[in-house]
Amino acid sequence: xxxxEIRNINKSYPxxxxxxxxxxxxxGTIMGLVGENGAGKSTTMKLLLGMIRPDSGSINVLGETDLxxxxxxxxxxxxxMEDVSxxxxxxxxxxxxIMAGIYRNWDADEFARMVKVLRIPEDKKFFxxxxxxxxxxxxxCALAHHPRLLLLDEATSGLDPVVRDELLDILMxxxxxxxxxxxxxxxxxxxxxxxxxxxxxxxxxxxxLVEEKDRIRELYGKLQVTPEQFKELDPAAVIGRRTTPYGTxxxxxxxxxxxxxxxxxxxxxxxVFMVKGERQ
Amino acid sequence: xxxxxxxxxLMLTRSFKAYLLMALFFIVLGTIRPxxxxxxxxxxxxFVTLISSLMAIDEQSRxxxxxxxxxxxxxxIINERYLLTxxxxxxxxxxxxxxxxxxxxxxxxxxxxxxGMMLALSxxxxxxxxxxNVKFGTAKGQMVRMAVIIVMVGCGMFIINYAGEIIEKLLxxxxxxxxxxxxxxxxxxxGLSWLLSIRIYEKKNL
Numbered sequence: 001x002x003x004x005e006i007r008n009i010n011k012s013y014p015x016x017x018x019x020x021x022x023x024x025x026x027x028g029t030i031m032g033l034v035g036e037n038g039a040g041k042s043t044t045m046k047l048l049l050g051m052i053r054p055d056s057g058s059i060n061v062l063g064e065t066d067l068x069x070x071x072x073x074x075x076x077x078x079x080x081m082e083d084v085s086x087x088x089x090x091x092x093x094x095x096x097x098i099m100a101g102i103y104r105n106w107d108a109d110e111f112a113r114m115v116k117v118l119r120i121p122e123d124k125k126f127f128x129x130x131x132x133x134x135x136x137x138x139x140x141c142a143l144a145h146h147p148r149l150l151l152l153d154e155a156t157s158g159l160d161p162v163v164r165d166e167l168l169d170i171l172m173x174x175x176x177x178x179x180x181x182x183x184x185x186x187x188x189x190x191x192x193x194x195x196x197x198x199x200x201x202x203x204x205x206x207x208x209l210v211e212e213k214d215r216i217r218e219l220y221g222k223l224q225v226t227p228e229q230f231k232e233l234d235p236a237a238v239i240g241r242r243t244t245p246y247g248t249x250x251x252x253x254x255x256x257x258x259x260x261x262x263x264x265x266x267x268x269x270x271x272v273f274m275v276k277g278e279r280q
Numbered sequence: 281x282x283x284x285x286x287x288x289x290l291m292l293t294r295s296f297k298a299y300l301l302m303a304l305f306f307i308v309l310g311t312i313r314p315x316x317x318x319x320x321x322x323x324x325x326x327f328v329t330l331i332s333s334l335m336a337i338d339e340q341s342r343x344x345x346x347x348x349x350x351x352x353x354x355x356x357i358i359n360e361r362y363l364l365t366x367x368x369x370x371x372x373x374x375x376x377x378x379x380x381x382x383x384x385x386x387x388x389x390x391x392x393x394x395x396g397m398m399l400a401l402s403x404x405x406x407x408x409x410x411x412x413n414v415k416f417g418t419a420k421g422q423m424v425r426m427a428v429i430i431v432m433v434g435c436g437m438f439i440i441n442y443a444g445e446i447i448e449k450l451l452x453x454x455x456x457x458x459x460x461x462x463x464x465x466x467x468x469x470x471g472l473s474w475l476l477s478i479r480i481y482e483k484k485n486l
Contacts, residue, residue, distance in 0.1 A: 051345075073351070074349065074352075079349035081346075083342060084346070085341050085342035087337060087341050089294050090294075094290060098287045099283060101283025102352065
């Protein structure tokens with residue numbers, strides 16, 4: 001069963017278009033959305049939350065198709081956006097009390113536990129907190145109402161590696177329950193590489209690739225070739241290439257060139273090569 | 281919606297303590313000065329502007345777009361704002377009546393008329409400013425609000441100049457009917473403003 005089903009979604013703004021987006025997030029898994037600025041990651045998140053309406057297509061989140069009309073399903077969705085926006089003069093325990101008045105499932109003990117685990121300062125007002133602590137506050141709020149689905153939009157951006165690592169551990173812990181799922185977008189591909197089961201590449205409002213993370217290593221490889229060797233390659237196997245003074249680096253589909261010995265490729269390299277390949 | 285009320289009360293007592301005290305000061309001033317409820321009405325009006333200030337803070341902190349990720353209907357946000365306005369206005373009015381009874385500086389009729397004016401002006405001011413703030417935001421809304429108020433004052437002056445005598449005569453003969461009509465009109469305007477704000481906010485891209 002899928003926690004999220006997106007079918008043929010189109011949404012256009014002046015200067016931007018999300019085209020025929022199709023996506024499935026199986027329950028119990030973490031999917032990473034990778035894309036440049038303006039690729040459509042935040043638009044996808046907003047569409048999922050009903051914050052904006054699609055021009056066409058359908059969206060199903062935890063069995064609900066219209067989140068704006070029936071936002072009650074958001075009781076089961078935890079969200080952390082790039083900016084966590086609480087009134088700045090509030091302290092963490094006041095934020096907790098506000099949330100308790102908004103979420104029926106709010107668990108004050110779980111919130112207090114998260115505040116302790118994440119070491120969020122209890123004596124500071126929100127505007128006095130560092131970006132890291134603000135994001136941690138967002139995570140504590142997103143998790144304290146026991147959601148089944150987490151939507152994270154650049155939620156780890158701008159955080160130091162130690163904080164990011166702590167948060168990723170919490171996320172992986174969250175998906176130990178097989179009914180829990182996460183869709184997270186990030187520029188930091190190493191985070192997605194660490195946490196995700198699936199990756200989705202978005203470029204210019206289109207899906208370039210949706211694949212299981214482990215399958216990416218099976219399917220794609222990297223080659224260092226001379227210009228002559230490059231000409232011998234099946235063009236259909238070439239995902240992208242980069243020419244340096246020392247030769248040409250090529251990302252290929254391994255199944256199309258079985259005779260060649262390839263090196264493993266990571267998600268970031270594959271994404272960069274695919275995007276550049278698109279541009280060429 | 282309980283959380284929204286809690287947040288706004290917290291913000292009022294935290295960020296607008298001085299303004300709250302000023303509003304209360306005006307109310308007290310209106311009750312201790314004999315037959316002069318101008319200050320009480322001014323205090324009530326002043327109090328209502330605090331709602332606009334609350335909205336400005338919400339805009340600044342991007343709280344409203346954050347609310348979109350929560351299990352809240354957009355109309356819940358608007359409902360809370362209008363209910364808060366009514367509650368605050370009622371609390372001030374009750375306070376005014378209690379203080380008036382304690383100080384006994386004006387006769388009962390004057391106190392009741394002042395109380396009615398406080399309610400009417402607060403509701404009318406909110407009915408105008410809330411949908412404008414929702415539509416244009418509080419910064420742009422300030423300009424639009426000023427323009428609306430100038431037009432309304434102009435219309436009021438026109439009516440007083442050209443129909444003042446007729447209204448005065450009508451008031452002498454049919455005061456209860458006219459007052460009831462005015463009250464009904466204000467409630468209707470407030471209700472329409474409420475519905476309009478919901479409509480605007482539900483369509484707004486945050």
